[in-house]
Amino acid sequence: MAGIMKVKAKAKKGATNVKMMAKHIMESGQRKDKKTGELIPAMFLQELTVQHAGKTVFAGNLGTAISKNPYIAFSFEGGAKGEELTINWVENTGKTGTETAAIK
Amino acid sequence: MMNRRTVIKAVATGGALIGAGVLMPRLAMAAWNTDAFKADNQGAAMKALLGAEPSASSDVSLKAPSIAENGAVVPVTVKTSATNVESISLFVEGNPTPLVAEFMIPAGTAPQISTRIRMGKTSVITAVVKADGKLMSASQETKVTIGGCGG
Numbered sequence: 001m002a003g004i005m006k007v008k009a010k011a012k013k014g015a016t017n018v019k020m021m022a023k024h025i026m027e028s029g030q031r032k033d034k035k036t037g038e039l040i041p042a043m044f045l046q047e048l049t050v051q052h053a054g055k056t057v058f059a060g061n062l063g064t065a066i067s068k069n070p071y072i073a074f075s076f077e078g079g080a081k082g083e084e085l086t087i088n089w090v091e092n093t094g095k096t097g098t099e100t101a102a103i104k
Numbered sequence: 105m106m107n108r109r110t111v112i113k114a115v116a117t118g119g120a121l122i123g124a125g126v127l128m129p130r131l132a133m134a135a136w137n138t139d140a141f142k143a144d145n146q147g148a149a150m151k152a153l154l155g156a157e158p159s160a161s162s163d164v165s166l167k168a169p170s171i172a173e174n175g176a177v178v179p180v181t182v183k184t185s186a187t188n189v190e191s192i193s194l195f196v197e198g199n200p201t202p203l204v205a206e207f208m209i210p211a212g213t214a215p216q217i218s219t220r221i222r223m224g225k226t227s228v229i230t231a232v233v234k235a236d237g238k239l240m241s242a243s244q245e246t247k248v249t250i251g252g253c254g255g
Contacts, residue, residue, distance in 0.1 A: 067220040
């Protein structure tokens with residue numbers, strides 16, 4: 001299955017800058033369906049974790065006020081070109097995913 | 105025999121196991137705080153998430169536009185000069201649920217986060233940094249011309 005994460009990680013001067021975007025609607029549960037007038041149930045990414053070499057370098061608990069297609073940028077010490085990042089995500093529905101991305 | 109008590113016990117253990125499974129890869133990171141994310145009042149959300157309300161500090165810098173044309177996508181950057189940063193959280197006072205997100209900063213990760221948030225209407229954005237057990241914040245008002253919560 002194609003992943004939802006788009007990750008750009010670049011190693012520079014001993015640190016790695018990570019910019020990542022998840023393709024996700026981040027439905028807040030507060031919008032109404034225009035035809036039926038009923039609320040569209042919430043469906044959003046609740047947790048995002050990034051690991052490098054077995055160590056967690058980023059973890060986020062997200063709410064519904066994060067924009068559609070969540071974008072997050074951060075940087076951590078270490079990391080080198082060719083190494084791998086592991087991204088875990090959890091949706092509020094319980095759906096989870098694990099994806100990897102290479103550091104450039 | 106399955107009486108009421110054993111059923112409850114079985115359900116409780118099962119639930120705990122599922123919880124543990126989800127939490128496992130995240131080490132000692134704080135779990136998704138339902139109370140804090142569901143709170144409809146900023147003070148309550150801060151108390152539920154962080155235990156107390158923060159005090160404003162010049163060590164925290166919050167970068168957000170002063171006018172956001174589209175409330176659905178408001179770019180925000182938070183950084184701090186504080187050391188031993190544990191977490192950075194974001195709140196939008198005027199949103200139906202003010203807590204936007206909580207980011208954990210493990211040792212070795214720079215205390216600077218950029219993301220994009222939704223704002224329902226013109227409101228104050230507050231970034232809270234938890235470092236060395238202290239809560240420090242920076243706030244800024246962002247005017248929204250088109251809300252990001254309606255359909």
